Amino acid sequence: MSTLPVPRNLERFPELHPPLDAASALAEANRCLFCFDAPCTAACPTHIDVPRFIKKIASANMRGSALTILDANILGLSCARVCPVDVLCEGACVMRRYNKKPIEIGRLQRHAMDWFYEAGSPLGQPVPLQSPITLRVACIGGGPASLSCAAELRRHGASVTIFDNRPLPGGLNTYGVAEYKLRPSDSLREVDLVRSLGVEFRQAEIGGAREIGGAVSLDHLENEFDFVFVGVGLGAMEKLGIPGEDSPGVIDALRFIQRYKTEHEFAVGRCVVVIGGGNTAIDAANAARRLGAEEVHLFYRRGEREMPAFSFEYEHSKVEGVHFHWLAQPLEIVQREGRAAAVKFALTELGPPDDSGRRRSQPIPGSSYEFACDMVIPALGQTRLTDLLHGTRGIDLNGGSIAVDRPTGRTSNPRYFAGGDCVNGGREVVDAVADGKRAARAMLNSDRPGGRPHPQEVSRG
Amino acid sequence: MADLTTNFAGIRCPNPFWLASGPPTNSGGQIMRAFDAGWGGAVWKTLGDPIVNTSSRYSSVDWNGQRMMGLNNIELITDRPLETNLREITEVKKRYPKHAVIASLMVDSKREVWHEFVKRTEDAGADGLELNFGCPHGMSERGMGAAVGQVPEYSCMITEWVKEVARTPVLVKLTPNITDIRAAARAAKLGGADALSAINTLSSITGIDLDTFTPRPNVGGLSSHGGYCGPAVKPIALHMVQQIASDPQVGIPISGIGGIGGWREAAEFMLLGCGTVQVCTAAMHYGYRIVEDMLDGLSNWMDEKGFRTIEDFRGISVPKVTEWKHLDLNYKIVARIDRDLCIGCDLCYVACWDGAHQCIHLEGNPKPAAVEAASRARITTTPIAKLDSQQVKSYATPPARIPRIDEEECVGCNLCWLVCPVERCITMEKVETGRPRESWEQRTAARGAV
Numbered sequence: 001m002s003t004l005p006v007p008r009n010l011e012r013f014p015e016l017h018p019p020l021d022a023a024s025a026l027a028e029a030n031r032c033l034f035c036f037d038a039p040c041t042a043a044c045p046t047h048i049d050v051p052r053f054i055k056k057i058a059s060a061n062m063r064g065s066a067l068t069i070l071d072a073n074i075l076g077l078s079c080a081r082v083c084p085v086d087v088l089c090e091g092a093c094v095m096r097r098y099n100k101k102p103i104e105i106g107r108l109q110r111h112a113m114d115w116f117y118e119a120g121s122p123l124g125q126p127v128p129l130q131s132p133i134t135l136r137v138a139c140i141g142g143g144p145a146s147l148s149c150a151a152e153l154r155r156h157g158a159s160v161t162i163f164d165n166r167p168l169p170g171g172l173n174t175y176g177v178a179e180y181k182l183r184p185s186d187s188l189r190e191v192d193l194v195r196s197l198g199v200e201f202r203q204a205e206i207g208g209a210r211e212i213g214g215a216v217s218l219d220h221l222e223n224e225f226d227f228v229f230v231g232v233g234l235g236a237m238e239k240l241g242i243p244g245e246d247s248p249g250v251i252d253a254l255r256f257i258q259r260y261k262t263e264h265e266f267a268v269g270r271c272v273v274v275i276g277g278g279n280t281a282i283d284a285a286n287a288a289r290r291l292g293a294e295e296v297h298l299f300y301r302r303g304e305r306e307m308p309a310f311s312f313e314y315e316h317s318k319v320e321g322v323h324f325h326w327l328a329q330p331l332e333i334v335q336r337e338g339r340a341a342a343v344k345f346a347l348t349e350l351g352p353p354d355d356s357g358r359r360r361s362q363p364i365p366g367s368s369y370e371f372a373c374d375m376v377i378p379a380l381g382q383t384r385l386t387d388l389l390h391g392t393r394g395i396d397l398n399g400g401s402i403a404v405d406r407p408t409g410r411t412s413n414p415r416y417f418a419g420g421d422c423v424n425g426g427r428e429v430v431d432a433v434a435d436g437k438r439a440a441r442a443m444l445n446s447d448r449p450g451g452r453p454h455p456q457e458v459s460r461g
Numbered sequence: 462m463a464d465l466t467t468n469f470a471g472i473r474c475p476n477p478f479w480l481a482s483g484p485p486t487n488s489g490g491q492i493m494r495a496f497d498a499g500w501g502g503a504v505w506k507t508l509g510d511p512i513v514n515t516s517s518r519y520s521s522v523d524w525n526g527q528r529m530m531g532l533n534n535i536e537l538i539t540d541r542p543l544e545t546n547l548r549e550i551t552e553v554k555k556r557y558p559k560h561a562v563i564a565s566l567m568v569d570s571k572r573e574v575w576h577e578f579v580k581r582t583e584d585a586g587a588d589g590l591e592l593n594f595g596c597p598h599g600m601s602e603r604g605m606g607a608a609v610g611q612v613p614e615y616s617c618m619i620t621e622w623v624k625e626v627a628r629t630p631v632l633v634k635l636t637p638n639i640t641d642i643r644a645a646a647r648a649a650k651l652g653g654a655d656a657l658s659a660i661n662t663l664s665s666i667t668g669i670d671l672d673t674f675t676p677r678p679n680v681g682g683l684s685s686h687g688g689y690c691g692p693a694v695k696p697i698a699l700h701m702v703q704q705i706a707s708d709p710q711v712g713i714p715i716s717g718i719g720g721i722g723g724w725r726e727a728a729e730f731m732l733l734g735c736g737t738v739q740v741c742t743a744a745m746h747y748g749y750r751i752v753e754d755m756l757d758g759l760s761n762w763m764d765e766k767g768f769r770t771i772e773d774f775r776g777i778s779v780p781k782v783t784e785w786k787h788l789d790l791n792y793k794i795v796a797r798i799d800r801d802l803c804i805g806c807d808l809c810y811v812a813c814w815d816g817a818h819q820c821i822h823l824e825g826n827p828k829p830a831a832v833e834a835a836s837r838a839r840i841t842t843t844p845i846a847k848l849d850s851q852q853v854k855s856y857a858t859p860p861a862r863i864p865r866i867d868e869e870e871c872v873g874c875n876l877c878w879l880v881c882p883v884e885r886c887i888t889m890e891k892v893e894t895g896r897p898r899e900s901w902e903q904r905t906a907a908r909g910a911v
Contacts, residue, residue, distance in 0.1 A: 030526035033882050036811035036829070039862070042836040045843065058526070087844055096856045097804040098883060308846040358846070406840055428843040438840075 005184055005262045012290050013179035016316070017081070017107060025111040029058040032103045035094055040105055043092035045434035046073035050089055054108055066116035069109055070123065070193075073437075074151040075144055077117065077190050078173050079430045080110035081182045084310050088430070117189055126198045130157040137443060138163060138225040142201065143171020144429045145231030145420025147191065148436030150199040156444050161225070163216055165204040171233055173429060175258045178283035180290070184261055218393065222415060226448050229439055230389065230402060230411070230418040234382030234426055240275065244333030245378070249340030253284035253379035260291055267291075269375025273343050274298040274322075275330050276379035277307040282314065284377050285322040296322045297371065301329040301348050301361040308358075325371075329363050333376055342372045386422055401425050409439030415449055417442065463763035464770050465756065467501060469736045470630040470656040470714045472589045474561035476501035477771060478727065478755050481658075481718050481739035482565035482591065482634075485749070487539065489549030493556060498749035499756055502561030504658075504739060505550065507538035507593045508582065509567045509605070514540050520667040520677035522693060531693035532742045533667040535678060535685050537599045538567055547585040554586035562586070563632065567593040567605050570615065572622045579626050589629045592620065592654075594645070595636035595661025597688045607661070610636035613648030620652025632716060634658040637694075637701055646705045656714040658739065659705060660698045662688025691742035695720025699733060706734030706779045722751070724758030731771055732778035790904065791896040794873035794889040796821075796866045802886035805862030809877035809887060820870035821877060824861050868892070 040050040056065035069076035085106040093102035135158040139146035142164025173187035237252035268291040277300035334342040347367035350359035384400040396412040419435025465476040479502035524530040564587040594610030601608040633649035637660040676684035698719020717730030722743035813821035
């Protein structure tokens with residue numbers, strides 16, 4: 001099993017939702033009504049059969065419970081920890097309408113997954129490769145979408161290779177999820193499970209020797225593989241686009257999270273300003289507190305009601321001691337002695353709603369003020385990585401994301417499928433898993449390039 | 462305030478709640494603590510020639526996370542010397558003269574042995590005797606307990622022997638491990654019994670350890686048939702009590718036993734004719750303290766219903782049980798769903814489709830497999846405020862998940878109402894058929910007349 005890159009993080013980031021003990025899990029499992037056509041299952045993007053896995057916990061069939069989860073969602077372990085269950089399965093639980101607490105589906109799933117990984121219980125015999133191999137797929141990106149796509153394909157006998165330009169696989173599950181939700185070691189356990197199915201991983205060495213578009217060209221992938229699945233996620237975080245942004249002491253939220261999770265010597269500032277109102281901004285702000293910042297101030301250009309973060313994340317962050325400042329738009333990062341020393345903000349007012357239905361913010365002239373700090377963490381969302389595919393492979397984009405046929409993940413180029421953040425603009429792990437699984441099934445049912453029919457048709461002939 | 466004082470076949474006690482013969486009544490010290498907690502009487506752990514018990518004696522059936530839905534035991538009668546038990550009976554009666562102390566007896570089927578035990582226990586001060594003709598394990602292999610109760614002639618004969626010398630009321634405790642309990646009840650009556658206790662435990666094997674393949678309880682790698690009791694056996698006990706209570710050839714008081722754990726069950730047994738009730742498993746599970754709510758709850762219920770004494774309602778449900786052939790075939794009820802209370806679990810829908818008469822429907826009348834397939838095919842994503850237009854979050858039941866009853870097809874079986882987790886969401890409502898009352902007996906008689 002993989003070890004934690006920064007062991008000290010175990011103490012600094014105790015788990016947000018501690019595991020259920022066996023007796024509590026049994027009591028909770030027995031509380032589940034076993035709804036028919038359960039709303040929780042429908043609400044899960046991967047459609048895990050929730051009542052089925054819960055009743056298997058109740059019947060002491062732990063292996064069956066775990067496999068029920070993994071059959072629908074190979075990343076059942078990380079999803080159990082990071083899913084925003086309040087707006088997914090637990091949000092749909094009928095118990096909410098019964099003046100009762102929803103079933104703790106997330107923690108029950110974790111209970112089954114913890115059992116599975118602790119028991120070292122294998123998924124079963126790996127499915128042998130087809131002979132001869134009739135489907136070869138390259139997955140670009142080592143995150144949840146590719147892992148899910150690869151696992152689904154491999155379980156049906158296809159040959160799959162994942163190409164990833166980071167040293168460790170797992171994508172944001174390894175590098176980008178807050179430590180108190182998911183540890184890199186757990187992400188890597190899931191990667192090992194996918195590997196155990198027979199999926200091949202090609203990681204970049206440090207320095208990016210095998211980076212896609214560099215050492216491994218798309219031409220090469222198209223020659224070697226029938227289909228390419230694009231699960232590259234989003235790119236670096238958006239720039240603020242204001243003076244002083246490149247000062248020492250400024251680090252975007254994703255790099256901040258990646259560094260504290262992987263670097264022993266990484267140190268946080270004493271007074272930290274986080275800019276942005278999304279879940280990543282909240283993760284970074286909470287982490288800054290846990291890493292020892294005396295004060296953490298989160299600034300958002302709109303109001304509390306418009307903040308895109310989930311409300312439970314916001315509530316949790318207040319408990320962590322993060323201070324929230326509304327209606328503040330950054331104008332400049334002020335340097336002193338060669339480092340970020342303050343952020344200059346303008347007050348904003350809210351105008352009419354924009355496309356997302358949230359009210360647009362406009363700075364109020366003459367309202368600027370400075371806020372002193374020694375670290376600035378912009379968290380404005382991620383840029384898109386998709387220009388290369390659009391430019392050289394004619395893959396249609398939609399507002400910067402890859403445009404796909406939703407039920408199949410098929411792009412405008414018949415050799416390419418796509419899923420995860422690069423398609424959906426940045427949702428949850430579970431959405432990426434669902435995208436990858438749908439694309440895999442579509443590839444299994446597609447005619448191979450060059451007019452080769454897919455195997456089911458061969459056997460019928 | 463209801464009056465719970467009881468006179469059962471001449472045995473007086475402050476209330477009708479007795480501890481049944483068993484581990485909770487093994488010693489005088491225990492029984493005195495039970496009386497302090499509020500119990501009105503106790504049937505002493507069965508006296509007889511001392512035996513040896515095994516180590517590992519009980520096993521249980523748990524259900525849906527609840528412990529001891531049913532309890533099984535292979536414990537035999539008292540393993541303490543007779544003299545000790547008799548001395549303690551005397552002491553208990555001296556200190557608790559108003560409480561009922563009944564001695565349960567089980568000895569070899571010899572007239573003189575029975576005579577001796579009856580005399581000695583009555584001399585010790587017992588208020589009554591309960592003849593244990595019911596224990597289904599161990600002792601029955603030695604020709605006692607259920608081995609007597611299963612043969613009406615033996616029951617009658619031994620009851621006669623006891624009555625030859627007994628000065629106190631004699632109760633006969635009946636075994637349920639018999640085809641028709643009325644035969645055993647009539648035999649006891651014929652032998653002169655003053656009252657009956659029903660039921661004793663049911664022969665059982667509670668379960669098997671799936672790792673060792675040995676049934677429970679495990680005694681050194683082997684198990685044995687035991688006696689089953691606890692909440693699981695209540696319906697069986699109620700049935701048997703009703704059978705006895707409605708039999709004109711019996712007509713003696715009944716002390717009800719079997720799955721009584723609270724005042725509600727006690728009231729049920731009394732409504733079917735019992736003058737006292739006996740409790741064992743619930744006291745083994747939670748201790749003597751449970752009697753407080755039994756007294757309080759029964760008393761409150763009686764006040765609410767306007768019953769001053771137990772005699773005011775005892776037995777009033779007996780005539781409400783009849784033979785099937787007398788039921789009204791023209792009585793019709795149908796299920797109704799309260800759309801405001803429905804939480805959309807759709808358990809009624811699948812229960813009706815798979816377990817009943819396919820008359821509960823979802824929008825468009827799909828079959829269950831089609832409903833599930835449609836849900837699996839739906840593409841669902843996590844709502845993200847930044848990416849999605851903001852929607853008002855509602856926890857109201859989606860109308861598509863509220864099932865509809867086809868009242869024409871509904872046979873009024875009750876299944877949907879039974880599975881519905883929400884109180885008062887599904888109700889069974891009477892529908893006027895316009896046809897007069899007609900039973901199967903009347904219908905077939907009318908046919909015969911034609």
